Amino acid sequence: RSGARFAAVDLGASSGRVMTGTVGPSSVDLREVHRFPNRPVRLGGTLHWDVLALYRGVLDGLREAGPVASVGVDSWGVDYGLLDADGVLLGNPVHYRDDRTEGMADRLAESLPPQELYATTGLQYLPFNTVYQLTAARDSAQLAAAQQLLLVPDLMSYWLTGVRGTELTNASTTQLIDPRTRDWSRTVAEAAGVRLSLFPPLRLPGDPAGELLPEVLDETGLEGHVPVTAVGSHDTASAVAAVPAVTKGFAYIATGTWSLAGLELTRPVLTEASRQANFTNELGVDGTVRYLRNIMGLWLLQECMRSWESEGRPQELAALLREAGSCAPLRSVVDAGDPAFLPPGRMPQRIDDACRRSGQPVPDGPAEATRCVLDSLALAHRLALEDAQRLADTEIEVVHVVGGGVHNELLCQLTADACGLPVVAGPAEAAALGNVAVQARAHGVIGDDAGLVRRLLYDTLPLRRYEPSADHGSPQAWSRAAAAVRAGS
Ligand code: ADP
Numbered sequence: 001r002s003g004a005r006f007a008a009v010d011l012g013a014s015s016g017r018v019m020t021g022t023v024g025p026s027s028v029d030l031r032e033v034h035r036f037p038n039r040p041v042r043l044g045g046t047l048h049w050d051v052l053a054l055y056r057g058v059l060d061g062l063r064e065a066g067p068v069a070s071v072g073v074d075s076w077g078v079d080y081g082l083l084d085a086d087g088v089l090l091g092n093p094v095h096y097r098d099d100r101t102e103g104m105a106d107r108l109a110e111s112l113p114p115q116e117l118y119a120t121t122g123l124q125y126l127p128f129n130t131v132y133q134l135t136a137a138r139d140s141a142q143l144a145a146a147q148q149l150l151l152v153p154d155l156m157s158y159w160l161t162g163v164r165g166t167e168l169t170n171a172s173t174t175q176l177i178d179p180r181t182r183d184w185s186r187t188v189a190e191a192a193g194v195r196l197s198l199f200p201p202l203r204l205p206g207d208p209a210g211e212l213l214p215e216v217l218d219e220t221g222l223e224g225h226v227p228v229t230a231v232g233s234h235d236t237a238s239a240v241a242a243v244p245a246v247t248k249g250f251a252y253i254a255t256g257t258w259s260l261a262g263l264e265l266t267r268p269v270l271t272e273a274s275r276q277a278n279f280t281n282e283l284g285v286d287g288t289v290r291y292l293r294n295i296m297g298l299w300l301l302q303e304c305m306r307s308w309e310s311e312g313r314p315q316e317l318a319a320l321l322r323e324a325g326s327c328a329p330l331r332s333v334v335d336a337g338d339p340a341f342l343p344p345g346r347m348p349q350r351i352d353d354a355c356r357r358s359g360q361p362v363p364d365g366p367a368e369a370t371r372c373v374l375d376s377l378a379l380a381h382r383l384a385l386e387d388a389q390r391l392a393d394t395e396i397e398v399v400h401v402v403g404g405g406v407h408n409e410l411l412c413q414l415t416a417d418a419c420g421l422p423v424v425a426g427p428a429e430a431a432a433l434g435n436v437a438v439q440a441r442a443h444g445v446i447g448d449d450a451g452l453v454r455r456l457l458y459d460t461l462p463l464r465r466y467e468p469s470a471d472h473g474s475p476q477a478w479s480r481a482a483a484a485v486r487a488g489s
């Protein structure tokens with residue numbers, strides 16, 4: 001099939017992948033050419049990302065991709081690398097699950113009340129927001145020596161091209177951006193003691209971001225001038241750009257390591273009610289706002305699987321989900337938004353503890369624990385969408401589920417049941433598709449219009465629709481469970 005080929009580098013918390021997307025005016029063909037694990041490393045008491053291993057994965061993937069019209073990079077948000085005056089990386093980027101940010105919100109609150117911080121940035125309180133990481137690092141020799149700060153996808157783009165920039169959608173996860181001006185907030189930076197000069201100039205999705213360096217061409221076997229194009233470099237921004245919605249009243253849930261559940265808006269919601277509901281206003285492509293709540297997501301299950309494996313009872317995911325599907329519904333549920341689940345380790349025990357504390361039965365074995373996780377996630381999805389609807393004063397008609405969780409049919413059905421709304425599931429590789437779509441628009445291969453991209457994806461992707469059912473609990477049972485989680489959270 002003819003069309004232009006683009007390479008999307010998509011680094012998720014659980015794996016990195018390089019995908020090619022061949023795009024024509026009425027076709028999109030996405031292929032995975034390389035996938036590699038993303039395994040954090042604990043060193044000197046700090047949890048780090050292994051960025052050089054990730055970069056090697058990117059190079060290997062670009063070699064597999066072969067000739068492409070352009071390359072785009074997206075990854076998880078908030079984390080960064082520091083560069084010295086020679087442009088060399090200072091130390092290994094710290095993982096957002098590291099505990100160095102404990103107590104930092106209180107420290108920042110001494111110079112900027114949380115109400116004001118929210119009214120200016122619209123960002124949900126998450127202990128790992130970049131501003132808290134920089135507060136934690138304030139007195140470090142490393143930060144003192146740093147000349148520049150690059151967010152992870154910008155760091156990868158810099159290594160590929162030698163060009164430095166700060167892509168806006170990901171910059172919005174720093175909590176240093178004002179979503180009304182879509183520019184840095186000097187007030188917040190000053191209060192947090194952050195030098196804004198650390199950040200290279202802002203760039204937008206679709207902007208040119210340099211071209212592959214000769215060294216990179218050698219490493220990848222690519223030839224000629226290969227441009228790198230800025231995309232929605234926050235993976236969630238790219239994923240939302242690829243939500244195949246054709247109706248106005250849609251909500252999305254990007255489910256992978258995290259579940260990001262919410263709405264696409266044209267303006268931020270910065271009210272006190274929104275702050276209290278812990279909703280975020282991240283910036284999306286095309287001047288949009290991603291109004292959503294971060295929910296712990298399939299991390300809960302990933303970490304259970306890791307624990308069971310280290311205890312010598314590894315589980316096979318497909319079999320586990322089948323078994324979980326026939327467990328009693330809504331037997332025990334936990335608050336999947338609880339930051340207590342953020343750090344790695346002992347996840348089954350932490351879930352048991354949460355059940356015990358709330359007077360519910362402790363799950364008996366991996367299948368019941370999995371069921372508890374999936375019921376709890378479905379409930380958290382419902383609560384987030386209920387709140388989004390109320391706070392943004394809109395009505396949701398359909399829920400689009402994208403990301404790795406699309407493969408989890410039970411989770412999709414439970415989400416439809418819990419929300420009492422139809423769920424349209426797919427694509428699983430939404431971030432990579434959104435990445436490709438922004439490049440294809442920038443290079444004139446498809447119309448420069450987000451709505452057209454969504455229509456194209458809707459018409460061409462295999463999507464699965466789940467109608468709400470009462471097979472896993474009556475609407476009343478879901479409402480009761482939702483109320484119980486809300487009361488406990
Ligand atoms: P991230 O981008 O955050 O690394 P993904 O979007 O790739 O995450 O989603 C990974 C999750 O998707 C896994 O933890 C797993 O729970 C789920 N998943 C992936 N493939 C399958 C599958 N075949 N069946 C069920 N769940 C799956």
Ligand code: LRH
Nearest residue numbers: 076077078235236258294
């Ligand atoms: C999902 C994600 C999410 C962030 C978290 C750090 O991969 O980017 O949007 O909040 O990682």
